[in-house]
Amino acid sequence: MHTLAVARAVRGIEPLVAAEIRRAGLGVVRGVRHREVWFETAEPGPELLGLRTAxxxxxxxxxxxxIGRDKEALGRLARAARELDAESLTKLALQTGGRGGGGVEVSASFVGRRNYNRFDIEDAVGAELARPLGMPYHSRRDGRVPPEGSTAWRVTVEGxxxxxxxxxxxxxLHRRPYKTESIPGTLHPPVAAAMAGLARLERAGTVLDPCCGAGTTLIEARALAPHARLIGFDHDPHAVHVAAANATRAFTSAHAGRSPVTDAIAWGVADAGRIPLPDGSVDRVLVNPPWDRQVAPSGRLRRDPGRLWREIHRVLAVGGTVVALVPEPWQPPGFGVDRVIRxxxxxxxxxxxxxxxxxxxxRAS
Structure with a gap:
């Protein structure tokens, strides 16, 4: 028996999520939609929790x-919830690695104007799901927050x-257990994982992030390149401290019952306008530069943001790859553009x- 699953994604990287599903052998992709990848899986298991780009x-x-715009749609949704086999699906989710028993919660969203709100949808569906499970339904109406451990359902309405x-x-999945500390401008983990995948790290010897922030990019990169030399620099000592702490949690969790991998990534305080590495010593660069919005350029980049790209060009080997998250498409001097994803x-x-x-x-002067 096959089970239909949906991977939710940041808008723009849905094809990368589909590629990860195929590469990991998690199932057969049946469709790619706005922020969703639909796939069939024969035997859902804990490996579904390993999707890093979703x-x-x-x-x-x-x-x-x-499902129309009027409130009659709420009755149709309630009937559908009443008729589905919530108990069997909940057991399947538990076998896959989920957790339940604390009640039922529902999160709803829809596209377009309707004569009802998200809480109306949640309450109509949630009450019907909770009844056969013998659990309480925890409404989100009036700002209430469901307790930890609730079985989480989602309703999306489009057209x-x-x-x-x-x-x-x-x-x-995007709420990584390791990321308990953060800083302004920190990178969304699935986007960091997508960037790492685009860099083809399996062929890399040395990978650099010259603006490492909370360390998300390199922590995600290590899942794809456990044997690569990973180096993260930031001008802010606090950011470097946060990155190292997040990495320690990530690698301690990954090696449960054993000593943490303390040297998985080399972290250091450095100005991205003068990267302390020799010419041509890096194979890949992953970078989320300061955009002067949440995080303003600092150090040498404050007066000349272009120094970052000249320094990256200097330390990167000829033919090396940079994957960057930037506000708009552009081509720094000395680089060719292979791909742009909006x-x-x-x-x-x-x-x-x-x-x-x-x-x-x-080169930077």
Missing amino acids: DDVLLVAAVVEG GQAVIALRVPVRP LTLSGRHPVVAVLRRSAGRG
């Missing part, structure tokens, strides 16, 4: 057609179609640019 993964319980689905993990992230529309170093000049 924001979340859910098991589809029902697809409901004929005349609604999808009722059950979250597999205890919490959304994202929607926190209400903004940055791009992931895959750049290749040419043999031309690009």
Whole structure:
């Protein structure tokens, strides 16, 4: 028996999520939609929780057609929830690695104007799901927060179609357990994982992030390149401290019952306008430069932001690859553009640019 699943994603990287699903052998991709990848899996298991480019993964319980704009739609959704086999799906999610028993919670969203709100949808569906499970339903109305351990369901409505689905993990996949400390401008982990995948790190010897922030990019990179030399610098000593702490948690968790890998990434305080590495010593660069929005350029970059790209050009080997998250498409001197992916992230529309170093000049003075 095959189970239909949905991987939720940042807008723009859905094809990368689909590629990860295929590469990991998690199932057969059936469709790629706005922020969603639909796939069939024969035997859902804990490996679904290993999707690094996905924001979340859910098991589809029902697809409901004929969901209009009027409140009659709430009755149709309630009937669909009442008729689905919530108990069997909950057991399947538990086998896959989820957790339940603390009640039922529902999160709903829809596209377009309707004569009802998200809380109306959640309450109509949640009460029907909770009844056969013998659990309390925890409404989000009036700002209430469901308790930890609740079984999490999601309802999405687009056009005349609604999808009722059950979250597999205890919490959304993008909420990495290691990332308990953060700083302004920190990178969304699935985007960092997508950037690492685009860099083809399996061929890399040395990987650099000259603006490492909370360390997300290199922590995600290590999952793809456990044998590469990873180096992270930041001008802010506090950011370097946070990055090292997050990395320690990540690698201690990954090596449960054994000593943590303390030398997995080399962290250091350094100015990205003068990277303390020899010419041509780096194979890959992953970078989320300061955009002068949440984080302003500091050090030598305050007066000359272009120094970052000249320094990256200097330390990167000819033919090496840079994957950067930048506010808009552009081509720094000395680089060719291999690929540009447009994202929607926190209400903004940055791009992931895959750049290749040419043999031309690009040195910082």
